[in-house]
């Protein structure tokens with residue numbers, strides 16, 4: 001029996017996605033992420049884990065700030081002191097897209113840091129679990145930047161072949177795949193908004209094999225099980241308001257005769273959105289007092305990240321930022337906030353992009369969402385014209 005602690009997408013050093021910020025707020029928010037990583041460290045140590053898995057995007061930038069680098073190195077130092085090996089793969093944020101793909105994390109390998117294993121290329125390593133002395137093979141798959149240069153089928157073929165090759169020689173008691181990669185069926189969230197990715201979805205069958213005991217993934221920020229024995233731990237904090245209602249956790253995985261996976265919840269900074277209609281504000285002489293009166297009715301947890309969305313245009317410029325800022329910091333005790341205008345009819349949903357779609361399928365989905373309150377005739381008309389344009393493009397290509 002072995003115990004793995006699985007986390008990913010730490011994104012140390014990520015900013016505050018267009019909230020009004022001061023150096024103190026940025027610092028506090030940075031600490032939120034570090035505190036959660038510390039709680040994972042404490043859990044790994046107190047639960048006597050055999051391995052800690054970091055499935056990519058440890059740093060938000062390929063060149064992390066000295067603060068992020070120091071915070072991270074201190075925490076892993078404490079984990080390694082307890083002789084818990086760390087298995088890390090690189091994510092799309094840890095690496096540059098250039099061919100050298102050199103990560104700062106390689107520095108730990110260069111100094112021969114004991115028990116720190118980094119996968120910056122797809123490869124394998126065979127290790128002994130410290131508690132049971134069983135043999136565990138880790139197969140590490142860093143983020144496949146190369147997918148953008150391949151067709152979908154070539155990409156799937158390449159990854160599948162690599163995994164086949166790495167699985168050869170059945171020398172281990174357990175085979176564990178650790179990757180930073182998008183697998184089909186996964187729910188897409190904030191990782192898409194911060195990186196504008198167009199990832200190919202890898203079929204689950206690439207990982208679902210009899211001799212693979214578990215696949216521990218990073219990249220998708222929502223904690224989720226996407227297949228039989230395929231897990232995303234999710235990120236360690238919420239990154240934007242699209243995740244407002246989402247819980248975050250890390251995984252405690254016990255592999256033995258059976259697999260036991262437990263979600264361990266992380267403490268998150270409260271996040272809240274308040275919607276206000278234009279009419280509630282513009283018919284009043286004192287817009288600032290009115291806005292405060294409206295906000296007064298809402299219960300906002302201390303230390304929240306607050307988003308105020310006003311439905312309607314040309315209102316924010318009439319609001320005194322100094323006044324509202326003072327009110328929100330002093331009275332509502334928010335950590336940070338933003339005030340934004342949205343069109344009344346603006347869709348609050350986003351299209352869940354499925355990269356397997358061809359253009360026509362993507363168009364259909366878009367139109368369905370964009371014109372969902374319209375007569376179907378409108379949709380058909382738009383489709384007709386788009387298809388006409390596509391035909392013209394085809395003619396020009398020939």
Ligand SMILES: [Mn+2]
Pocket residue numbers: 056057091092093180191218219220
């Ligand atoms: Mn990622």
